[in-house]
Amino acid sequence: MALDRKQLARARARLEARRTETAARQERLEQEIFARVPELRRTEGELRSLLGGLVSAAAEGGPEAAGRVAELDERTRALCARRAALLRAHGYAPDALDGTPVCRNCGDTGYLSDGSPCACLLALYREERNAELRRLAEAGAHGFDAVELRWYRGADRENMEINLTICRDFVGTFGPDSLNLLFQGGTGLGKTLLSRCVAAAVAEAGFPVVYETAQDAFTVFETQKFSRDAESYHAATERVDQILDCDLLILDDLGTELTTSFTQSALYYILDTRLNRNKKTIISTNLDDRELARRYLPQIVSRINGEYHTLLFRGEDIRSQKKRERYL
C-alpha cells in the first residue's frame, strides 16, 4: 500500500489527539483519586523521587551504587504494593495511576521501536483514506450523471457532450499517456463540477488525486516558504510534495488569485515539475487565451498551450438558471 501523505498526516494527527486526550483523562482521574485518598498523593510523590534516585544510582554504576539500587528497588516495590492495595480498597484498578495507552504496542506514538508504522496507525490511515474517497465520491456520487445536459442549448450542448466524452475517456484510460486538460469558460458552466467527477472516478480507480483551488495551492507554497516554526513548515512541505507528485492534480479557478511574482513562480514550478514527472493536471479557469497570455509568464503560457488539451465550457450560467428555476 503506497501511503498518501495528506491522509497519513491526518491519521497521525488523530493519534496525537488520542494521546493528548488519554493524558488529559489520566490527569483528571489522578486528581479525583488524590482528592479522595490523600495518602496516595504522598505515595505518588515518594514513588517519583525513589524512581529518580534509582535512575541516577543506576547511571552512576560501581559496587556502592549497586547496593543503593537494590535498596531503592526494594523500597519502590513496597511502595507500589502499598499503592495498589490503597487503590483497590477504594474501588480503583491497581494500575489506575499508571496511565495506560490505548495501543500497548506503540504507546500511541504510531511507530514501533524499529521505526515501522504500528497497526493502529495503519488502521487510522485506512479510515482516513476511505473518508477522502467518500468525500470525493460524494461530489461525483452518481458518476457523470450529475452533469446534466439539459442546462446547455443547441451548439453549447453538443460542445458539452464532447467534453463529457473526453472526460469519460480520460477516466477510463487514465495513466502515463493521458492528456493534461484545460477547462476554460465562463462562470457557472460546470467546470468545477466536471473536474470533481473526474477526480472522484480517478481516485476510485486507486490513483492518488489532489484537488486544490489555485489560490489554496499558492498559499501552501507561501506557508512553506515563510513559515517560522518547524511544524507548519513540515505540514506545508507534505502538501507541496503532494501537489507536485500526485498522479492527478486538479487546479481549480486559476486566475482568481491575486497574481504576484511569487504566485507566478509557484505556478511555473508546479506545471514544470509535473510535466517533467509526467504527472497529469487539470486546470480550470475563467480566463480566455488572451487573458491568460496577459497575466502569466510566457514560460507558463507556453506550457499550457503546448501541453494541455483545452475543453471549452459554453452556455448560460447554470447557477443563475437554477436560481431562476427555483423562483418560477
Ligand SMILES: Nc1ncnc2c1ncn2[C@@H]1O[C@H](COP(=O)(O)OP(=O)(O)OP(=O)(O)O)[C@@H](O)[C@H]1O
Ligand atoms: N451540467 C450541470 N448539471 C447540473 N448542475 C450543474 C451543471 N453544471 C454546473 N452545475 C451546477 O451549477 C453550479 C455552478 O457549477 P460549477 O461550480 O461547476 O461552475 P464553474 O464552471 O466551476 O464556475 P466558476 O467559473 O464560477 O468556478 C454548481 O452548483 C453546479 O452543481
Ligand SMILES: [Mg+2]
Ligand atoms: Mg468553479
Ligand SMILES: [Zn+2]
Ligand atoms: Zn499502536
